[in-house]
Amino acid sequence: MKVLISGASVAGPVLAYWLERYGFEPTVVERTPELRHGLGGHAVDLFSNAVEVAERMGLGDAVREARTRIQQLTLCRDGKRPIDVDLDRLNAGISDRHVEILRGELTRLLYDATRDRVEYLFGDSIATLADDGTGVDVTFEHGKPRRFDLVIGADGMHSTVRRLAFGPEESMQRPLGGYLAVYSMPDELQLGNRMLTHMKIGRLVGLYGVHQTGQARAAFMFHSASELRYDYRDKDQQKQLLADEFREYGWEVPRLLKHLDAAGDFYFDSIAQITLDTWQKGRIGLVGDAGYCPGPAVGGGTSLAVIAAYVLAGELAAARSDLPSGLRNYERMMRQSVDASRALAPKVMKTLIPGGPLAMRAVPLAFAVLPHLPTGLQRLIWAQNGIGKALGSLQLPDYADLVRA
Template structure:
């Protein structure tokens, strides 16, 4: 029986683990964080990705956890409402769509619960070296010595360690999209009732929307900027960057920045895409943001991770490693390109509904 190591316990990693276990593989998931990562924005599951969720057996639970937005407003720096809609919201599209938006924490928790009984999870550790041998991949861990696996899969995000070790430095694959984004939870200090507010003030902007029955907010603050040099693990320094860039912004931004100071879960990064000629090498493969990050601007990162996990698992169950990887690359490439294009179609807002409809269904699942 082949054994697989997956780096990353976010969305793509556990989804892949679930499908591989069903196919008879032995699966280990290693995650740098001490537990499941909390926080993050609401995520979308669209088109064929909903079919993947159904095949995971999580369709009913995912749909029950969907957000219940009534609409949105767009305001300027003075708080003046510029646009109002009760039919569509920027984050998830038409409110009558069968697509599902839910909080990332909820999806991660569902995937973990679906796999934790028969998948080995190793939290608080990370991969430090990979050596591809004729019979497998020798993997060294920061805290756990070394082990050998038949296949290693990087599902470890935009700044993937597996990608760096197996393919080379991130700089060779990252494409900066001219923006930086911060995401964090906050109490519902604005009293929003299933209503999104988007704002734009010069080169800064963002969105605020309630989650979990309006008990809290998820806040997104962004600004236009060329690439910045900062430590991806230094949260204090990242918050200082955001506060400095949005100093002087209007509307409710000062209050939101104050809430950011005490936010325990905080995400900050450049809006980037990862473009690679190949997502596999030898016995190592990449899925999701590690291989083909489309950026949050596309709205399709979660769907790409879920579909990629399903396609890779299906091909590994059908073929030996080399032909499985080749089939995975061939099936996924057009789907990835169509969805990455959504991030750059409209620099001032979301891509056209017609474009999203084409992209979210641009693959036939095996």
């Protein structure tokens, strides 16, 4: 069974890993000329079941070793005393299974675990898809046409597979009203393993050290009452937009904006969800952000991508000769977690970007108090309210019997 996977970031390599273990022949096509690995870009979270999937792939120690190691968070507000939060203590309290890791590092580990047994095609993209009920004919922007038994889009928020098989992005994107920007800069404040944040109504700025590079990463989140118009390929235009939004902000922001022009890894996008009703159609399916992005940085998208890719591979292997039914079973199994992440993300966004004076008081108070509560109570609060609830709704299935020698 030949399966084409579009996208080599998180969901794509996890899916390829497990499909190969179950005796499929996966091919991964990635648009970028080489792997999007390395130490630029943002940090992502592996929670509970996603850590368990990494363990089952034999990557538990490697993932933990590559973790970001931010130990202390300092929350600042104008006219108030800064609040220091011990993140090690907070993390240990809410879950014994949480790893924060740079997305590029996670991708590197997943790629290394698959590169010898999976075909990777870099610098190409699917151009057309034709599903005739027994297989999918695929043309590429560069490579020769090929036929596959199944095609899976793991190509992120702006998925090509989704556009080709399910329709234009605009019809299935739900903006949450927030915007997010991230870029690297020199660690002028010698943050090391610390993170500084500053919040105002409708704005959040963060700066944290990246221990592997000795650099720092600046992150900005803001709310906008009206939708901002910009070209998602035009980085200069986006940088200008960010600078205009934060020019009058104060705090350390002038220092951060000084490095904006030079930022090679600048990221800017609206915080939006993908709200498709279904993620499978015949022999074409979607996994991770491509199918159900809950919103970057607010909905546990990375954990969802890892868990869903594991479940998708297992359900395809269980269905074996009836791949469309495997896709349907996967969707059924992941539905509750996806819906819960989607429902949670707007709330997380409103917590991170305080909407009014009440949130400006409540959020720092929660951060100050939570690490000092008994561990059992912290875990209860996390399990009832946090991403833990969204991702914990699924009992991770065991597909060990399906693994081929």
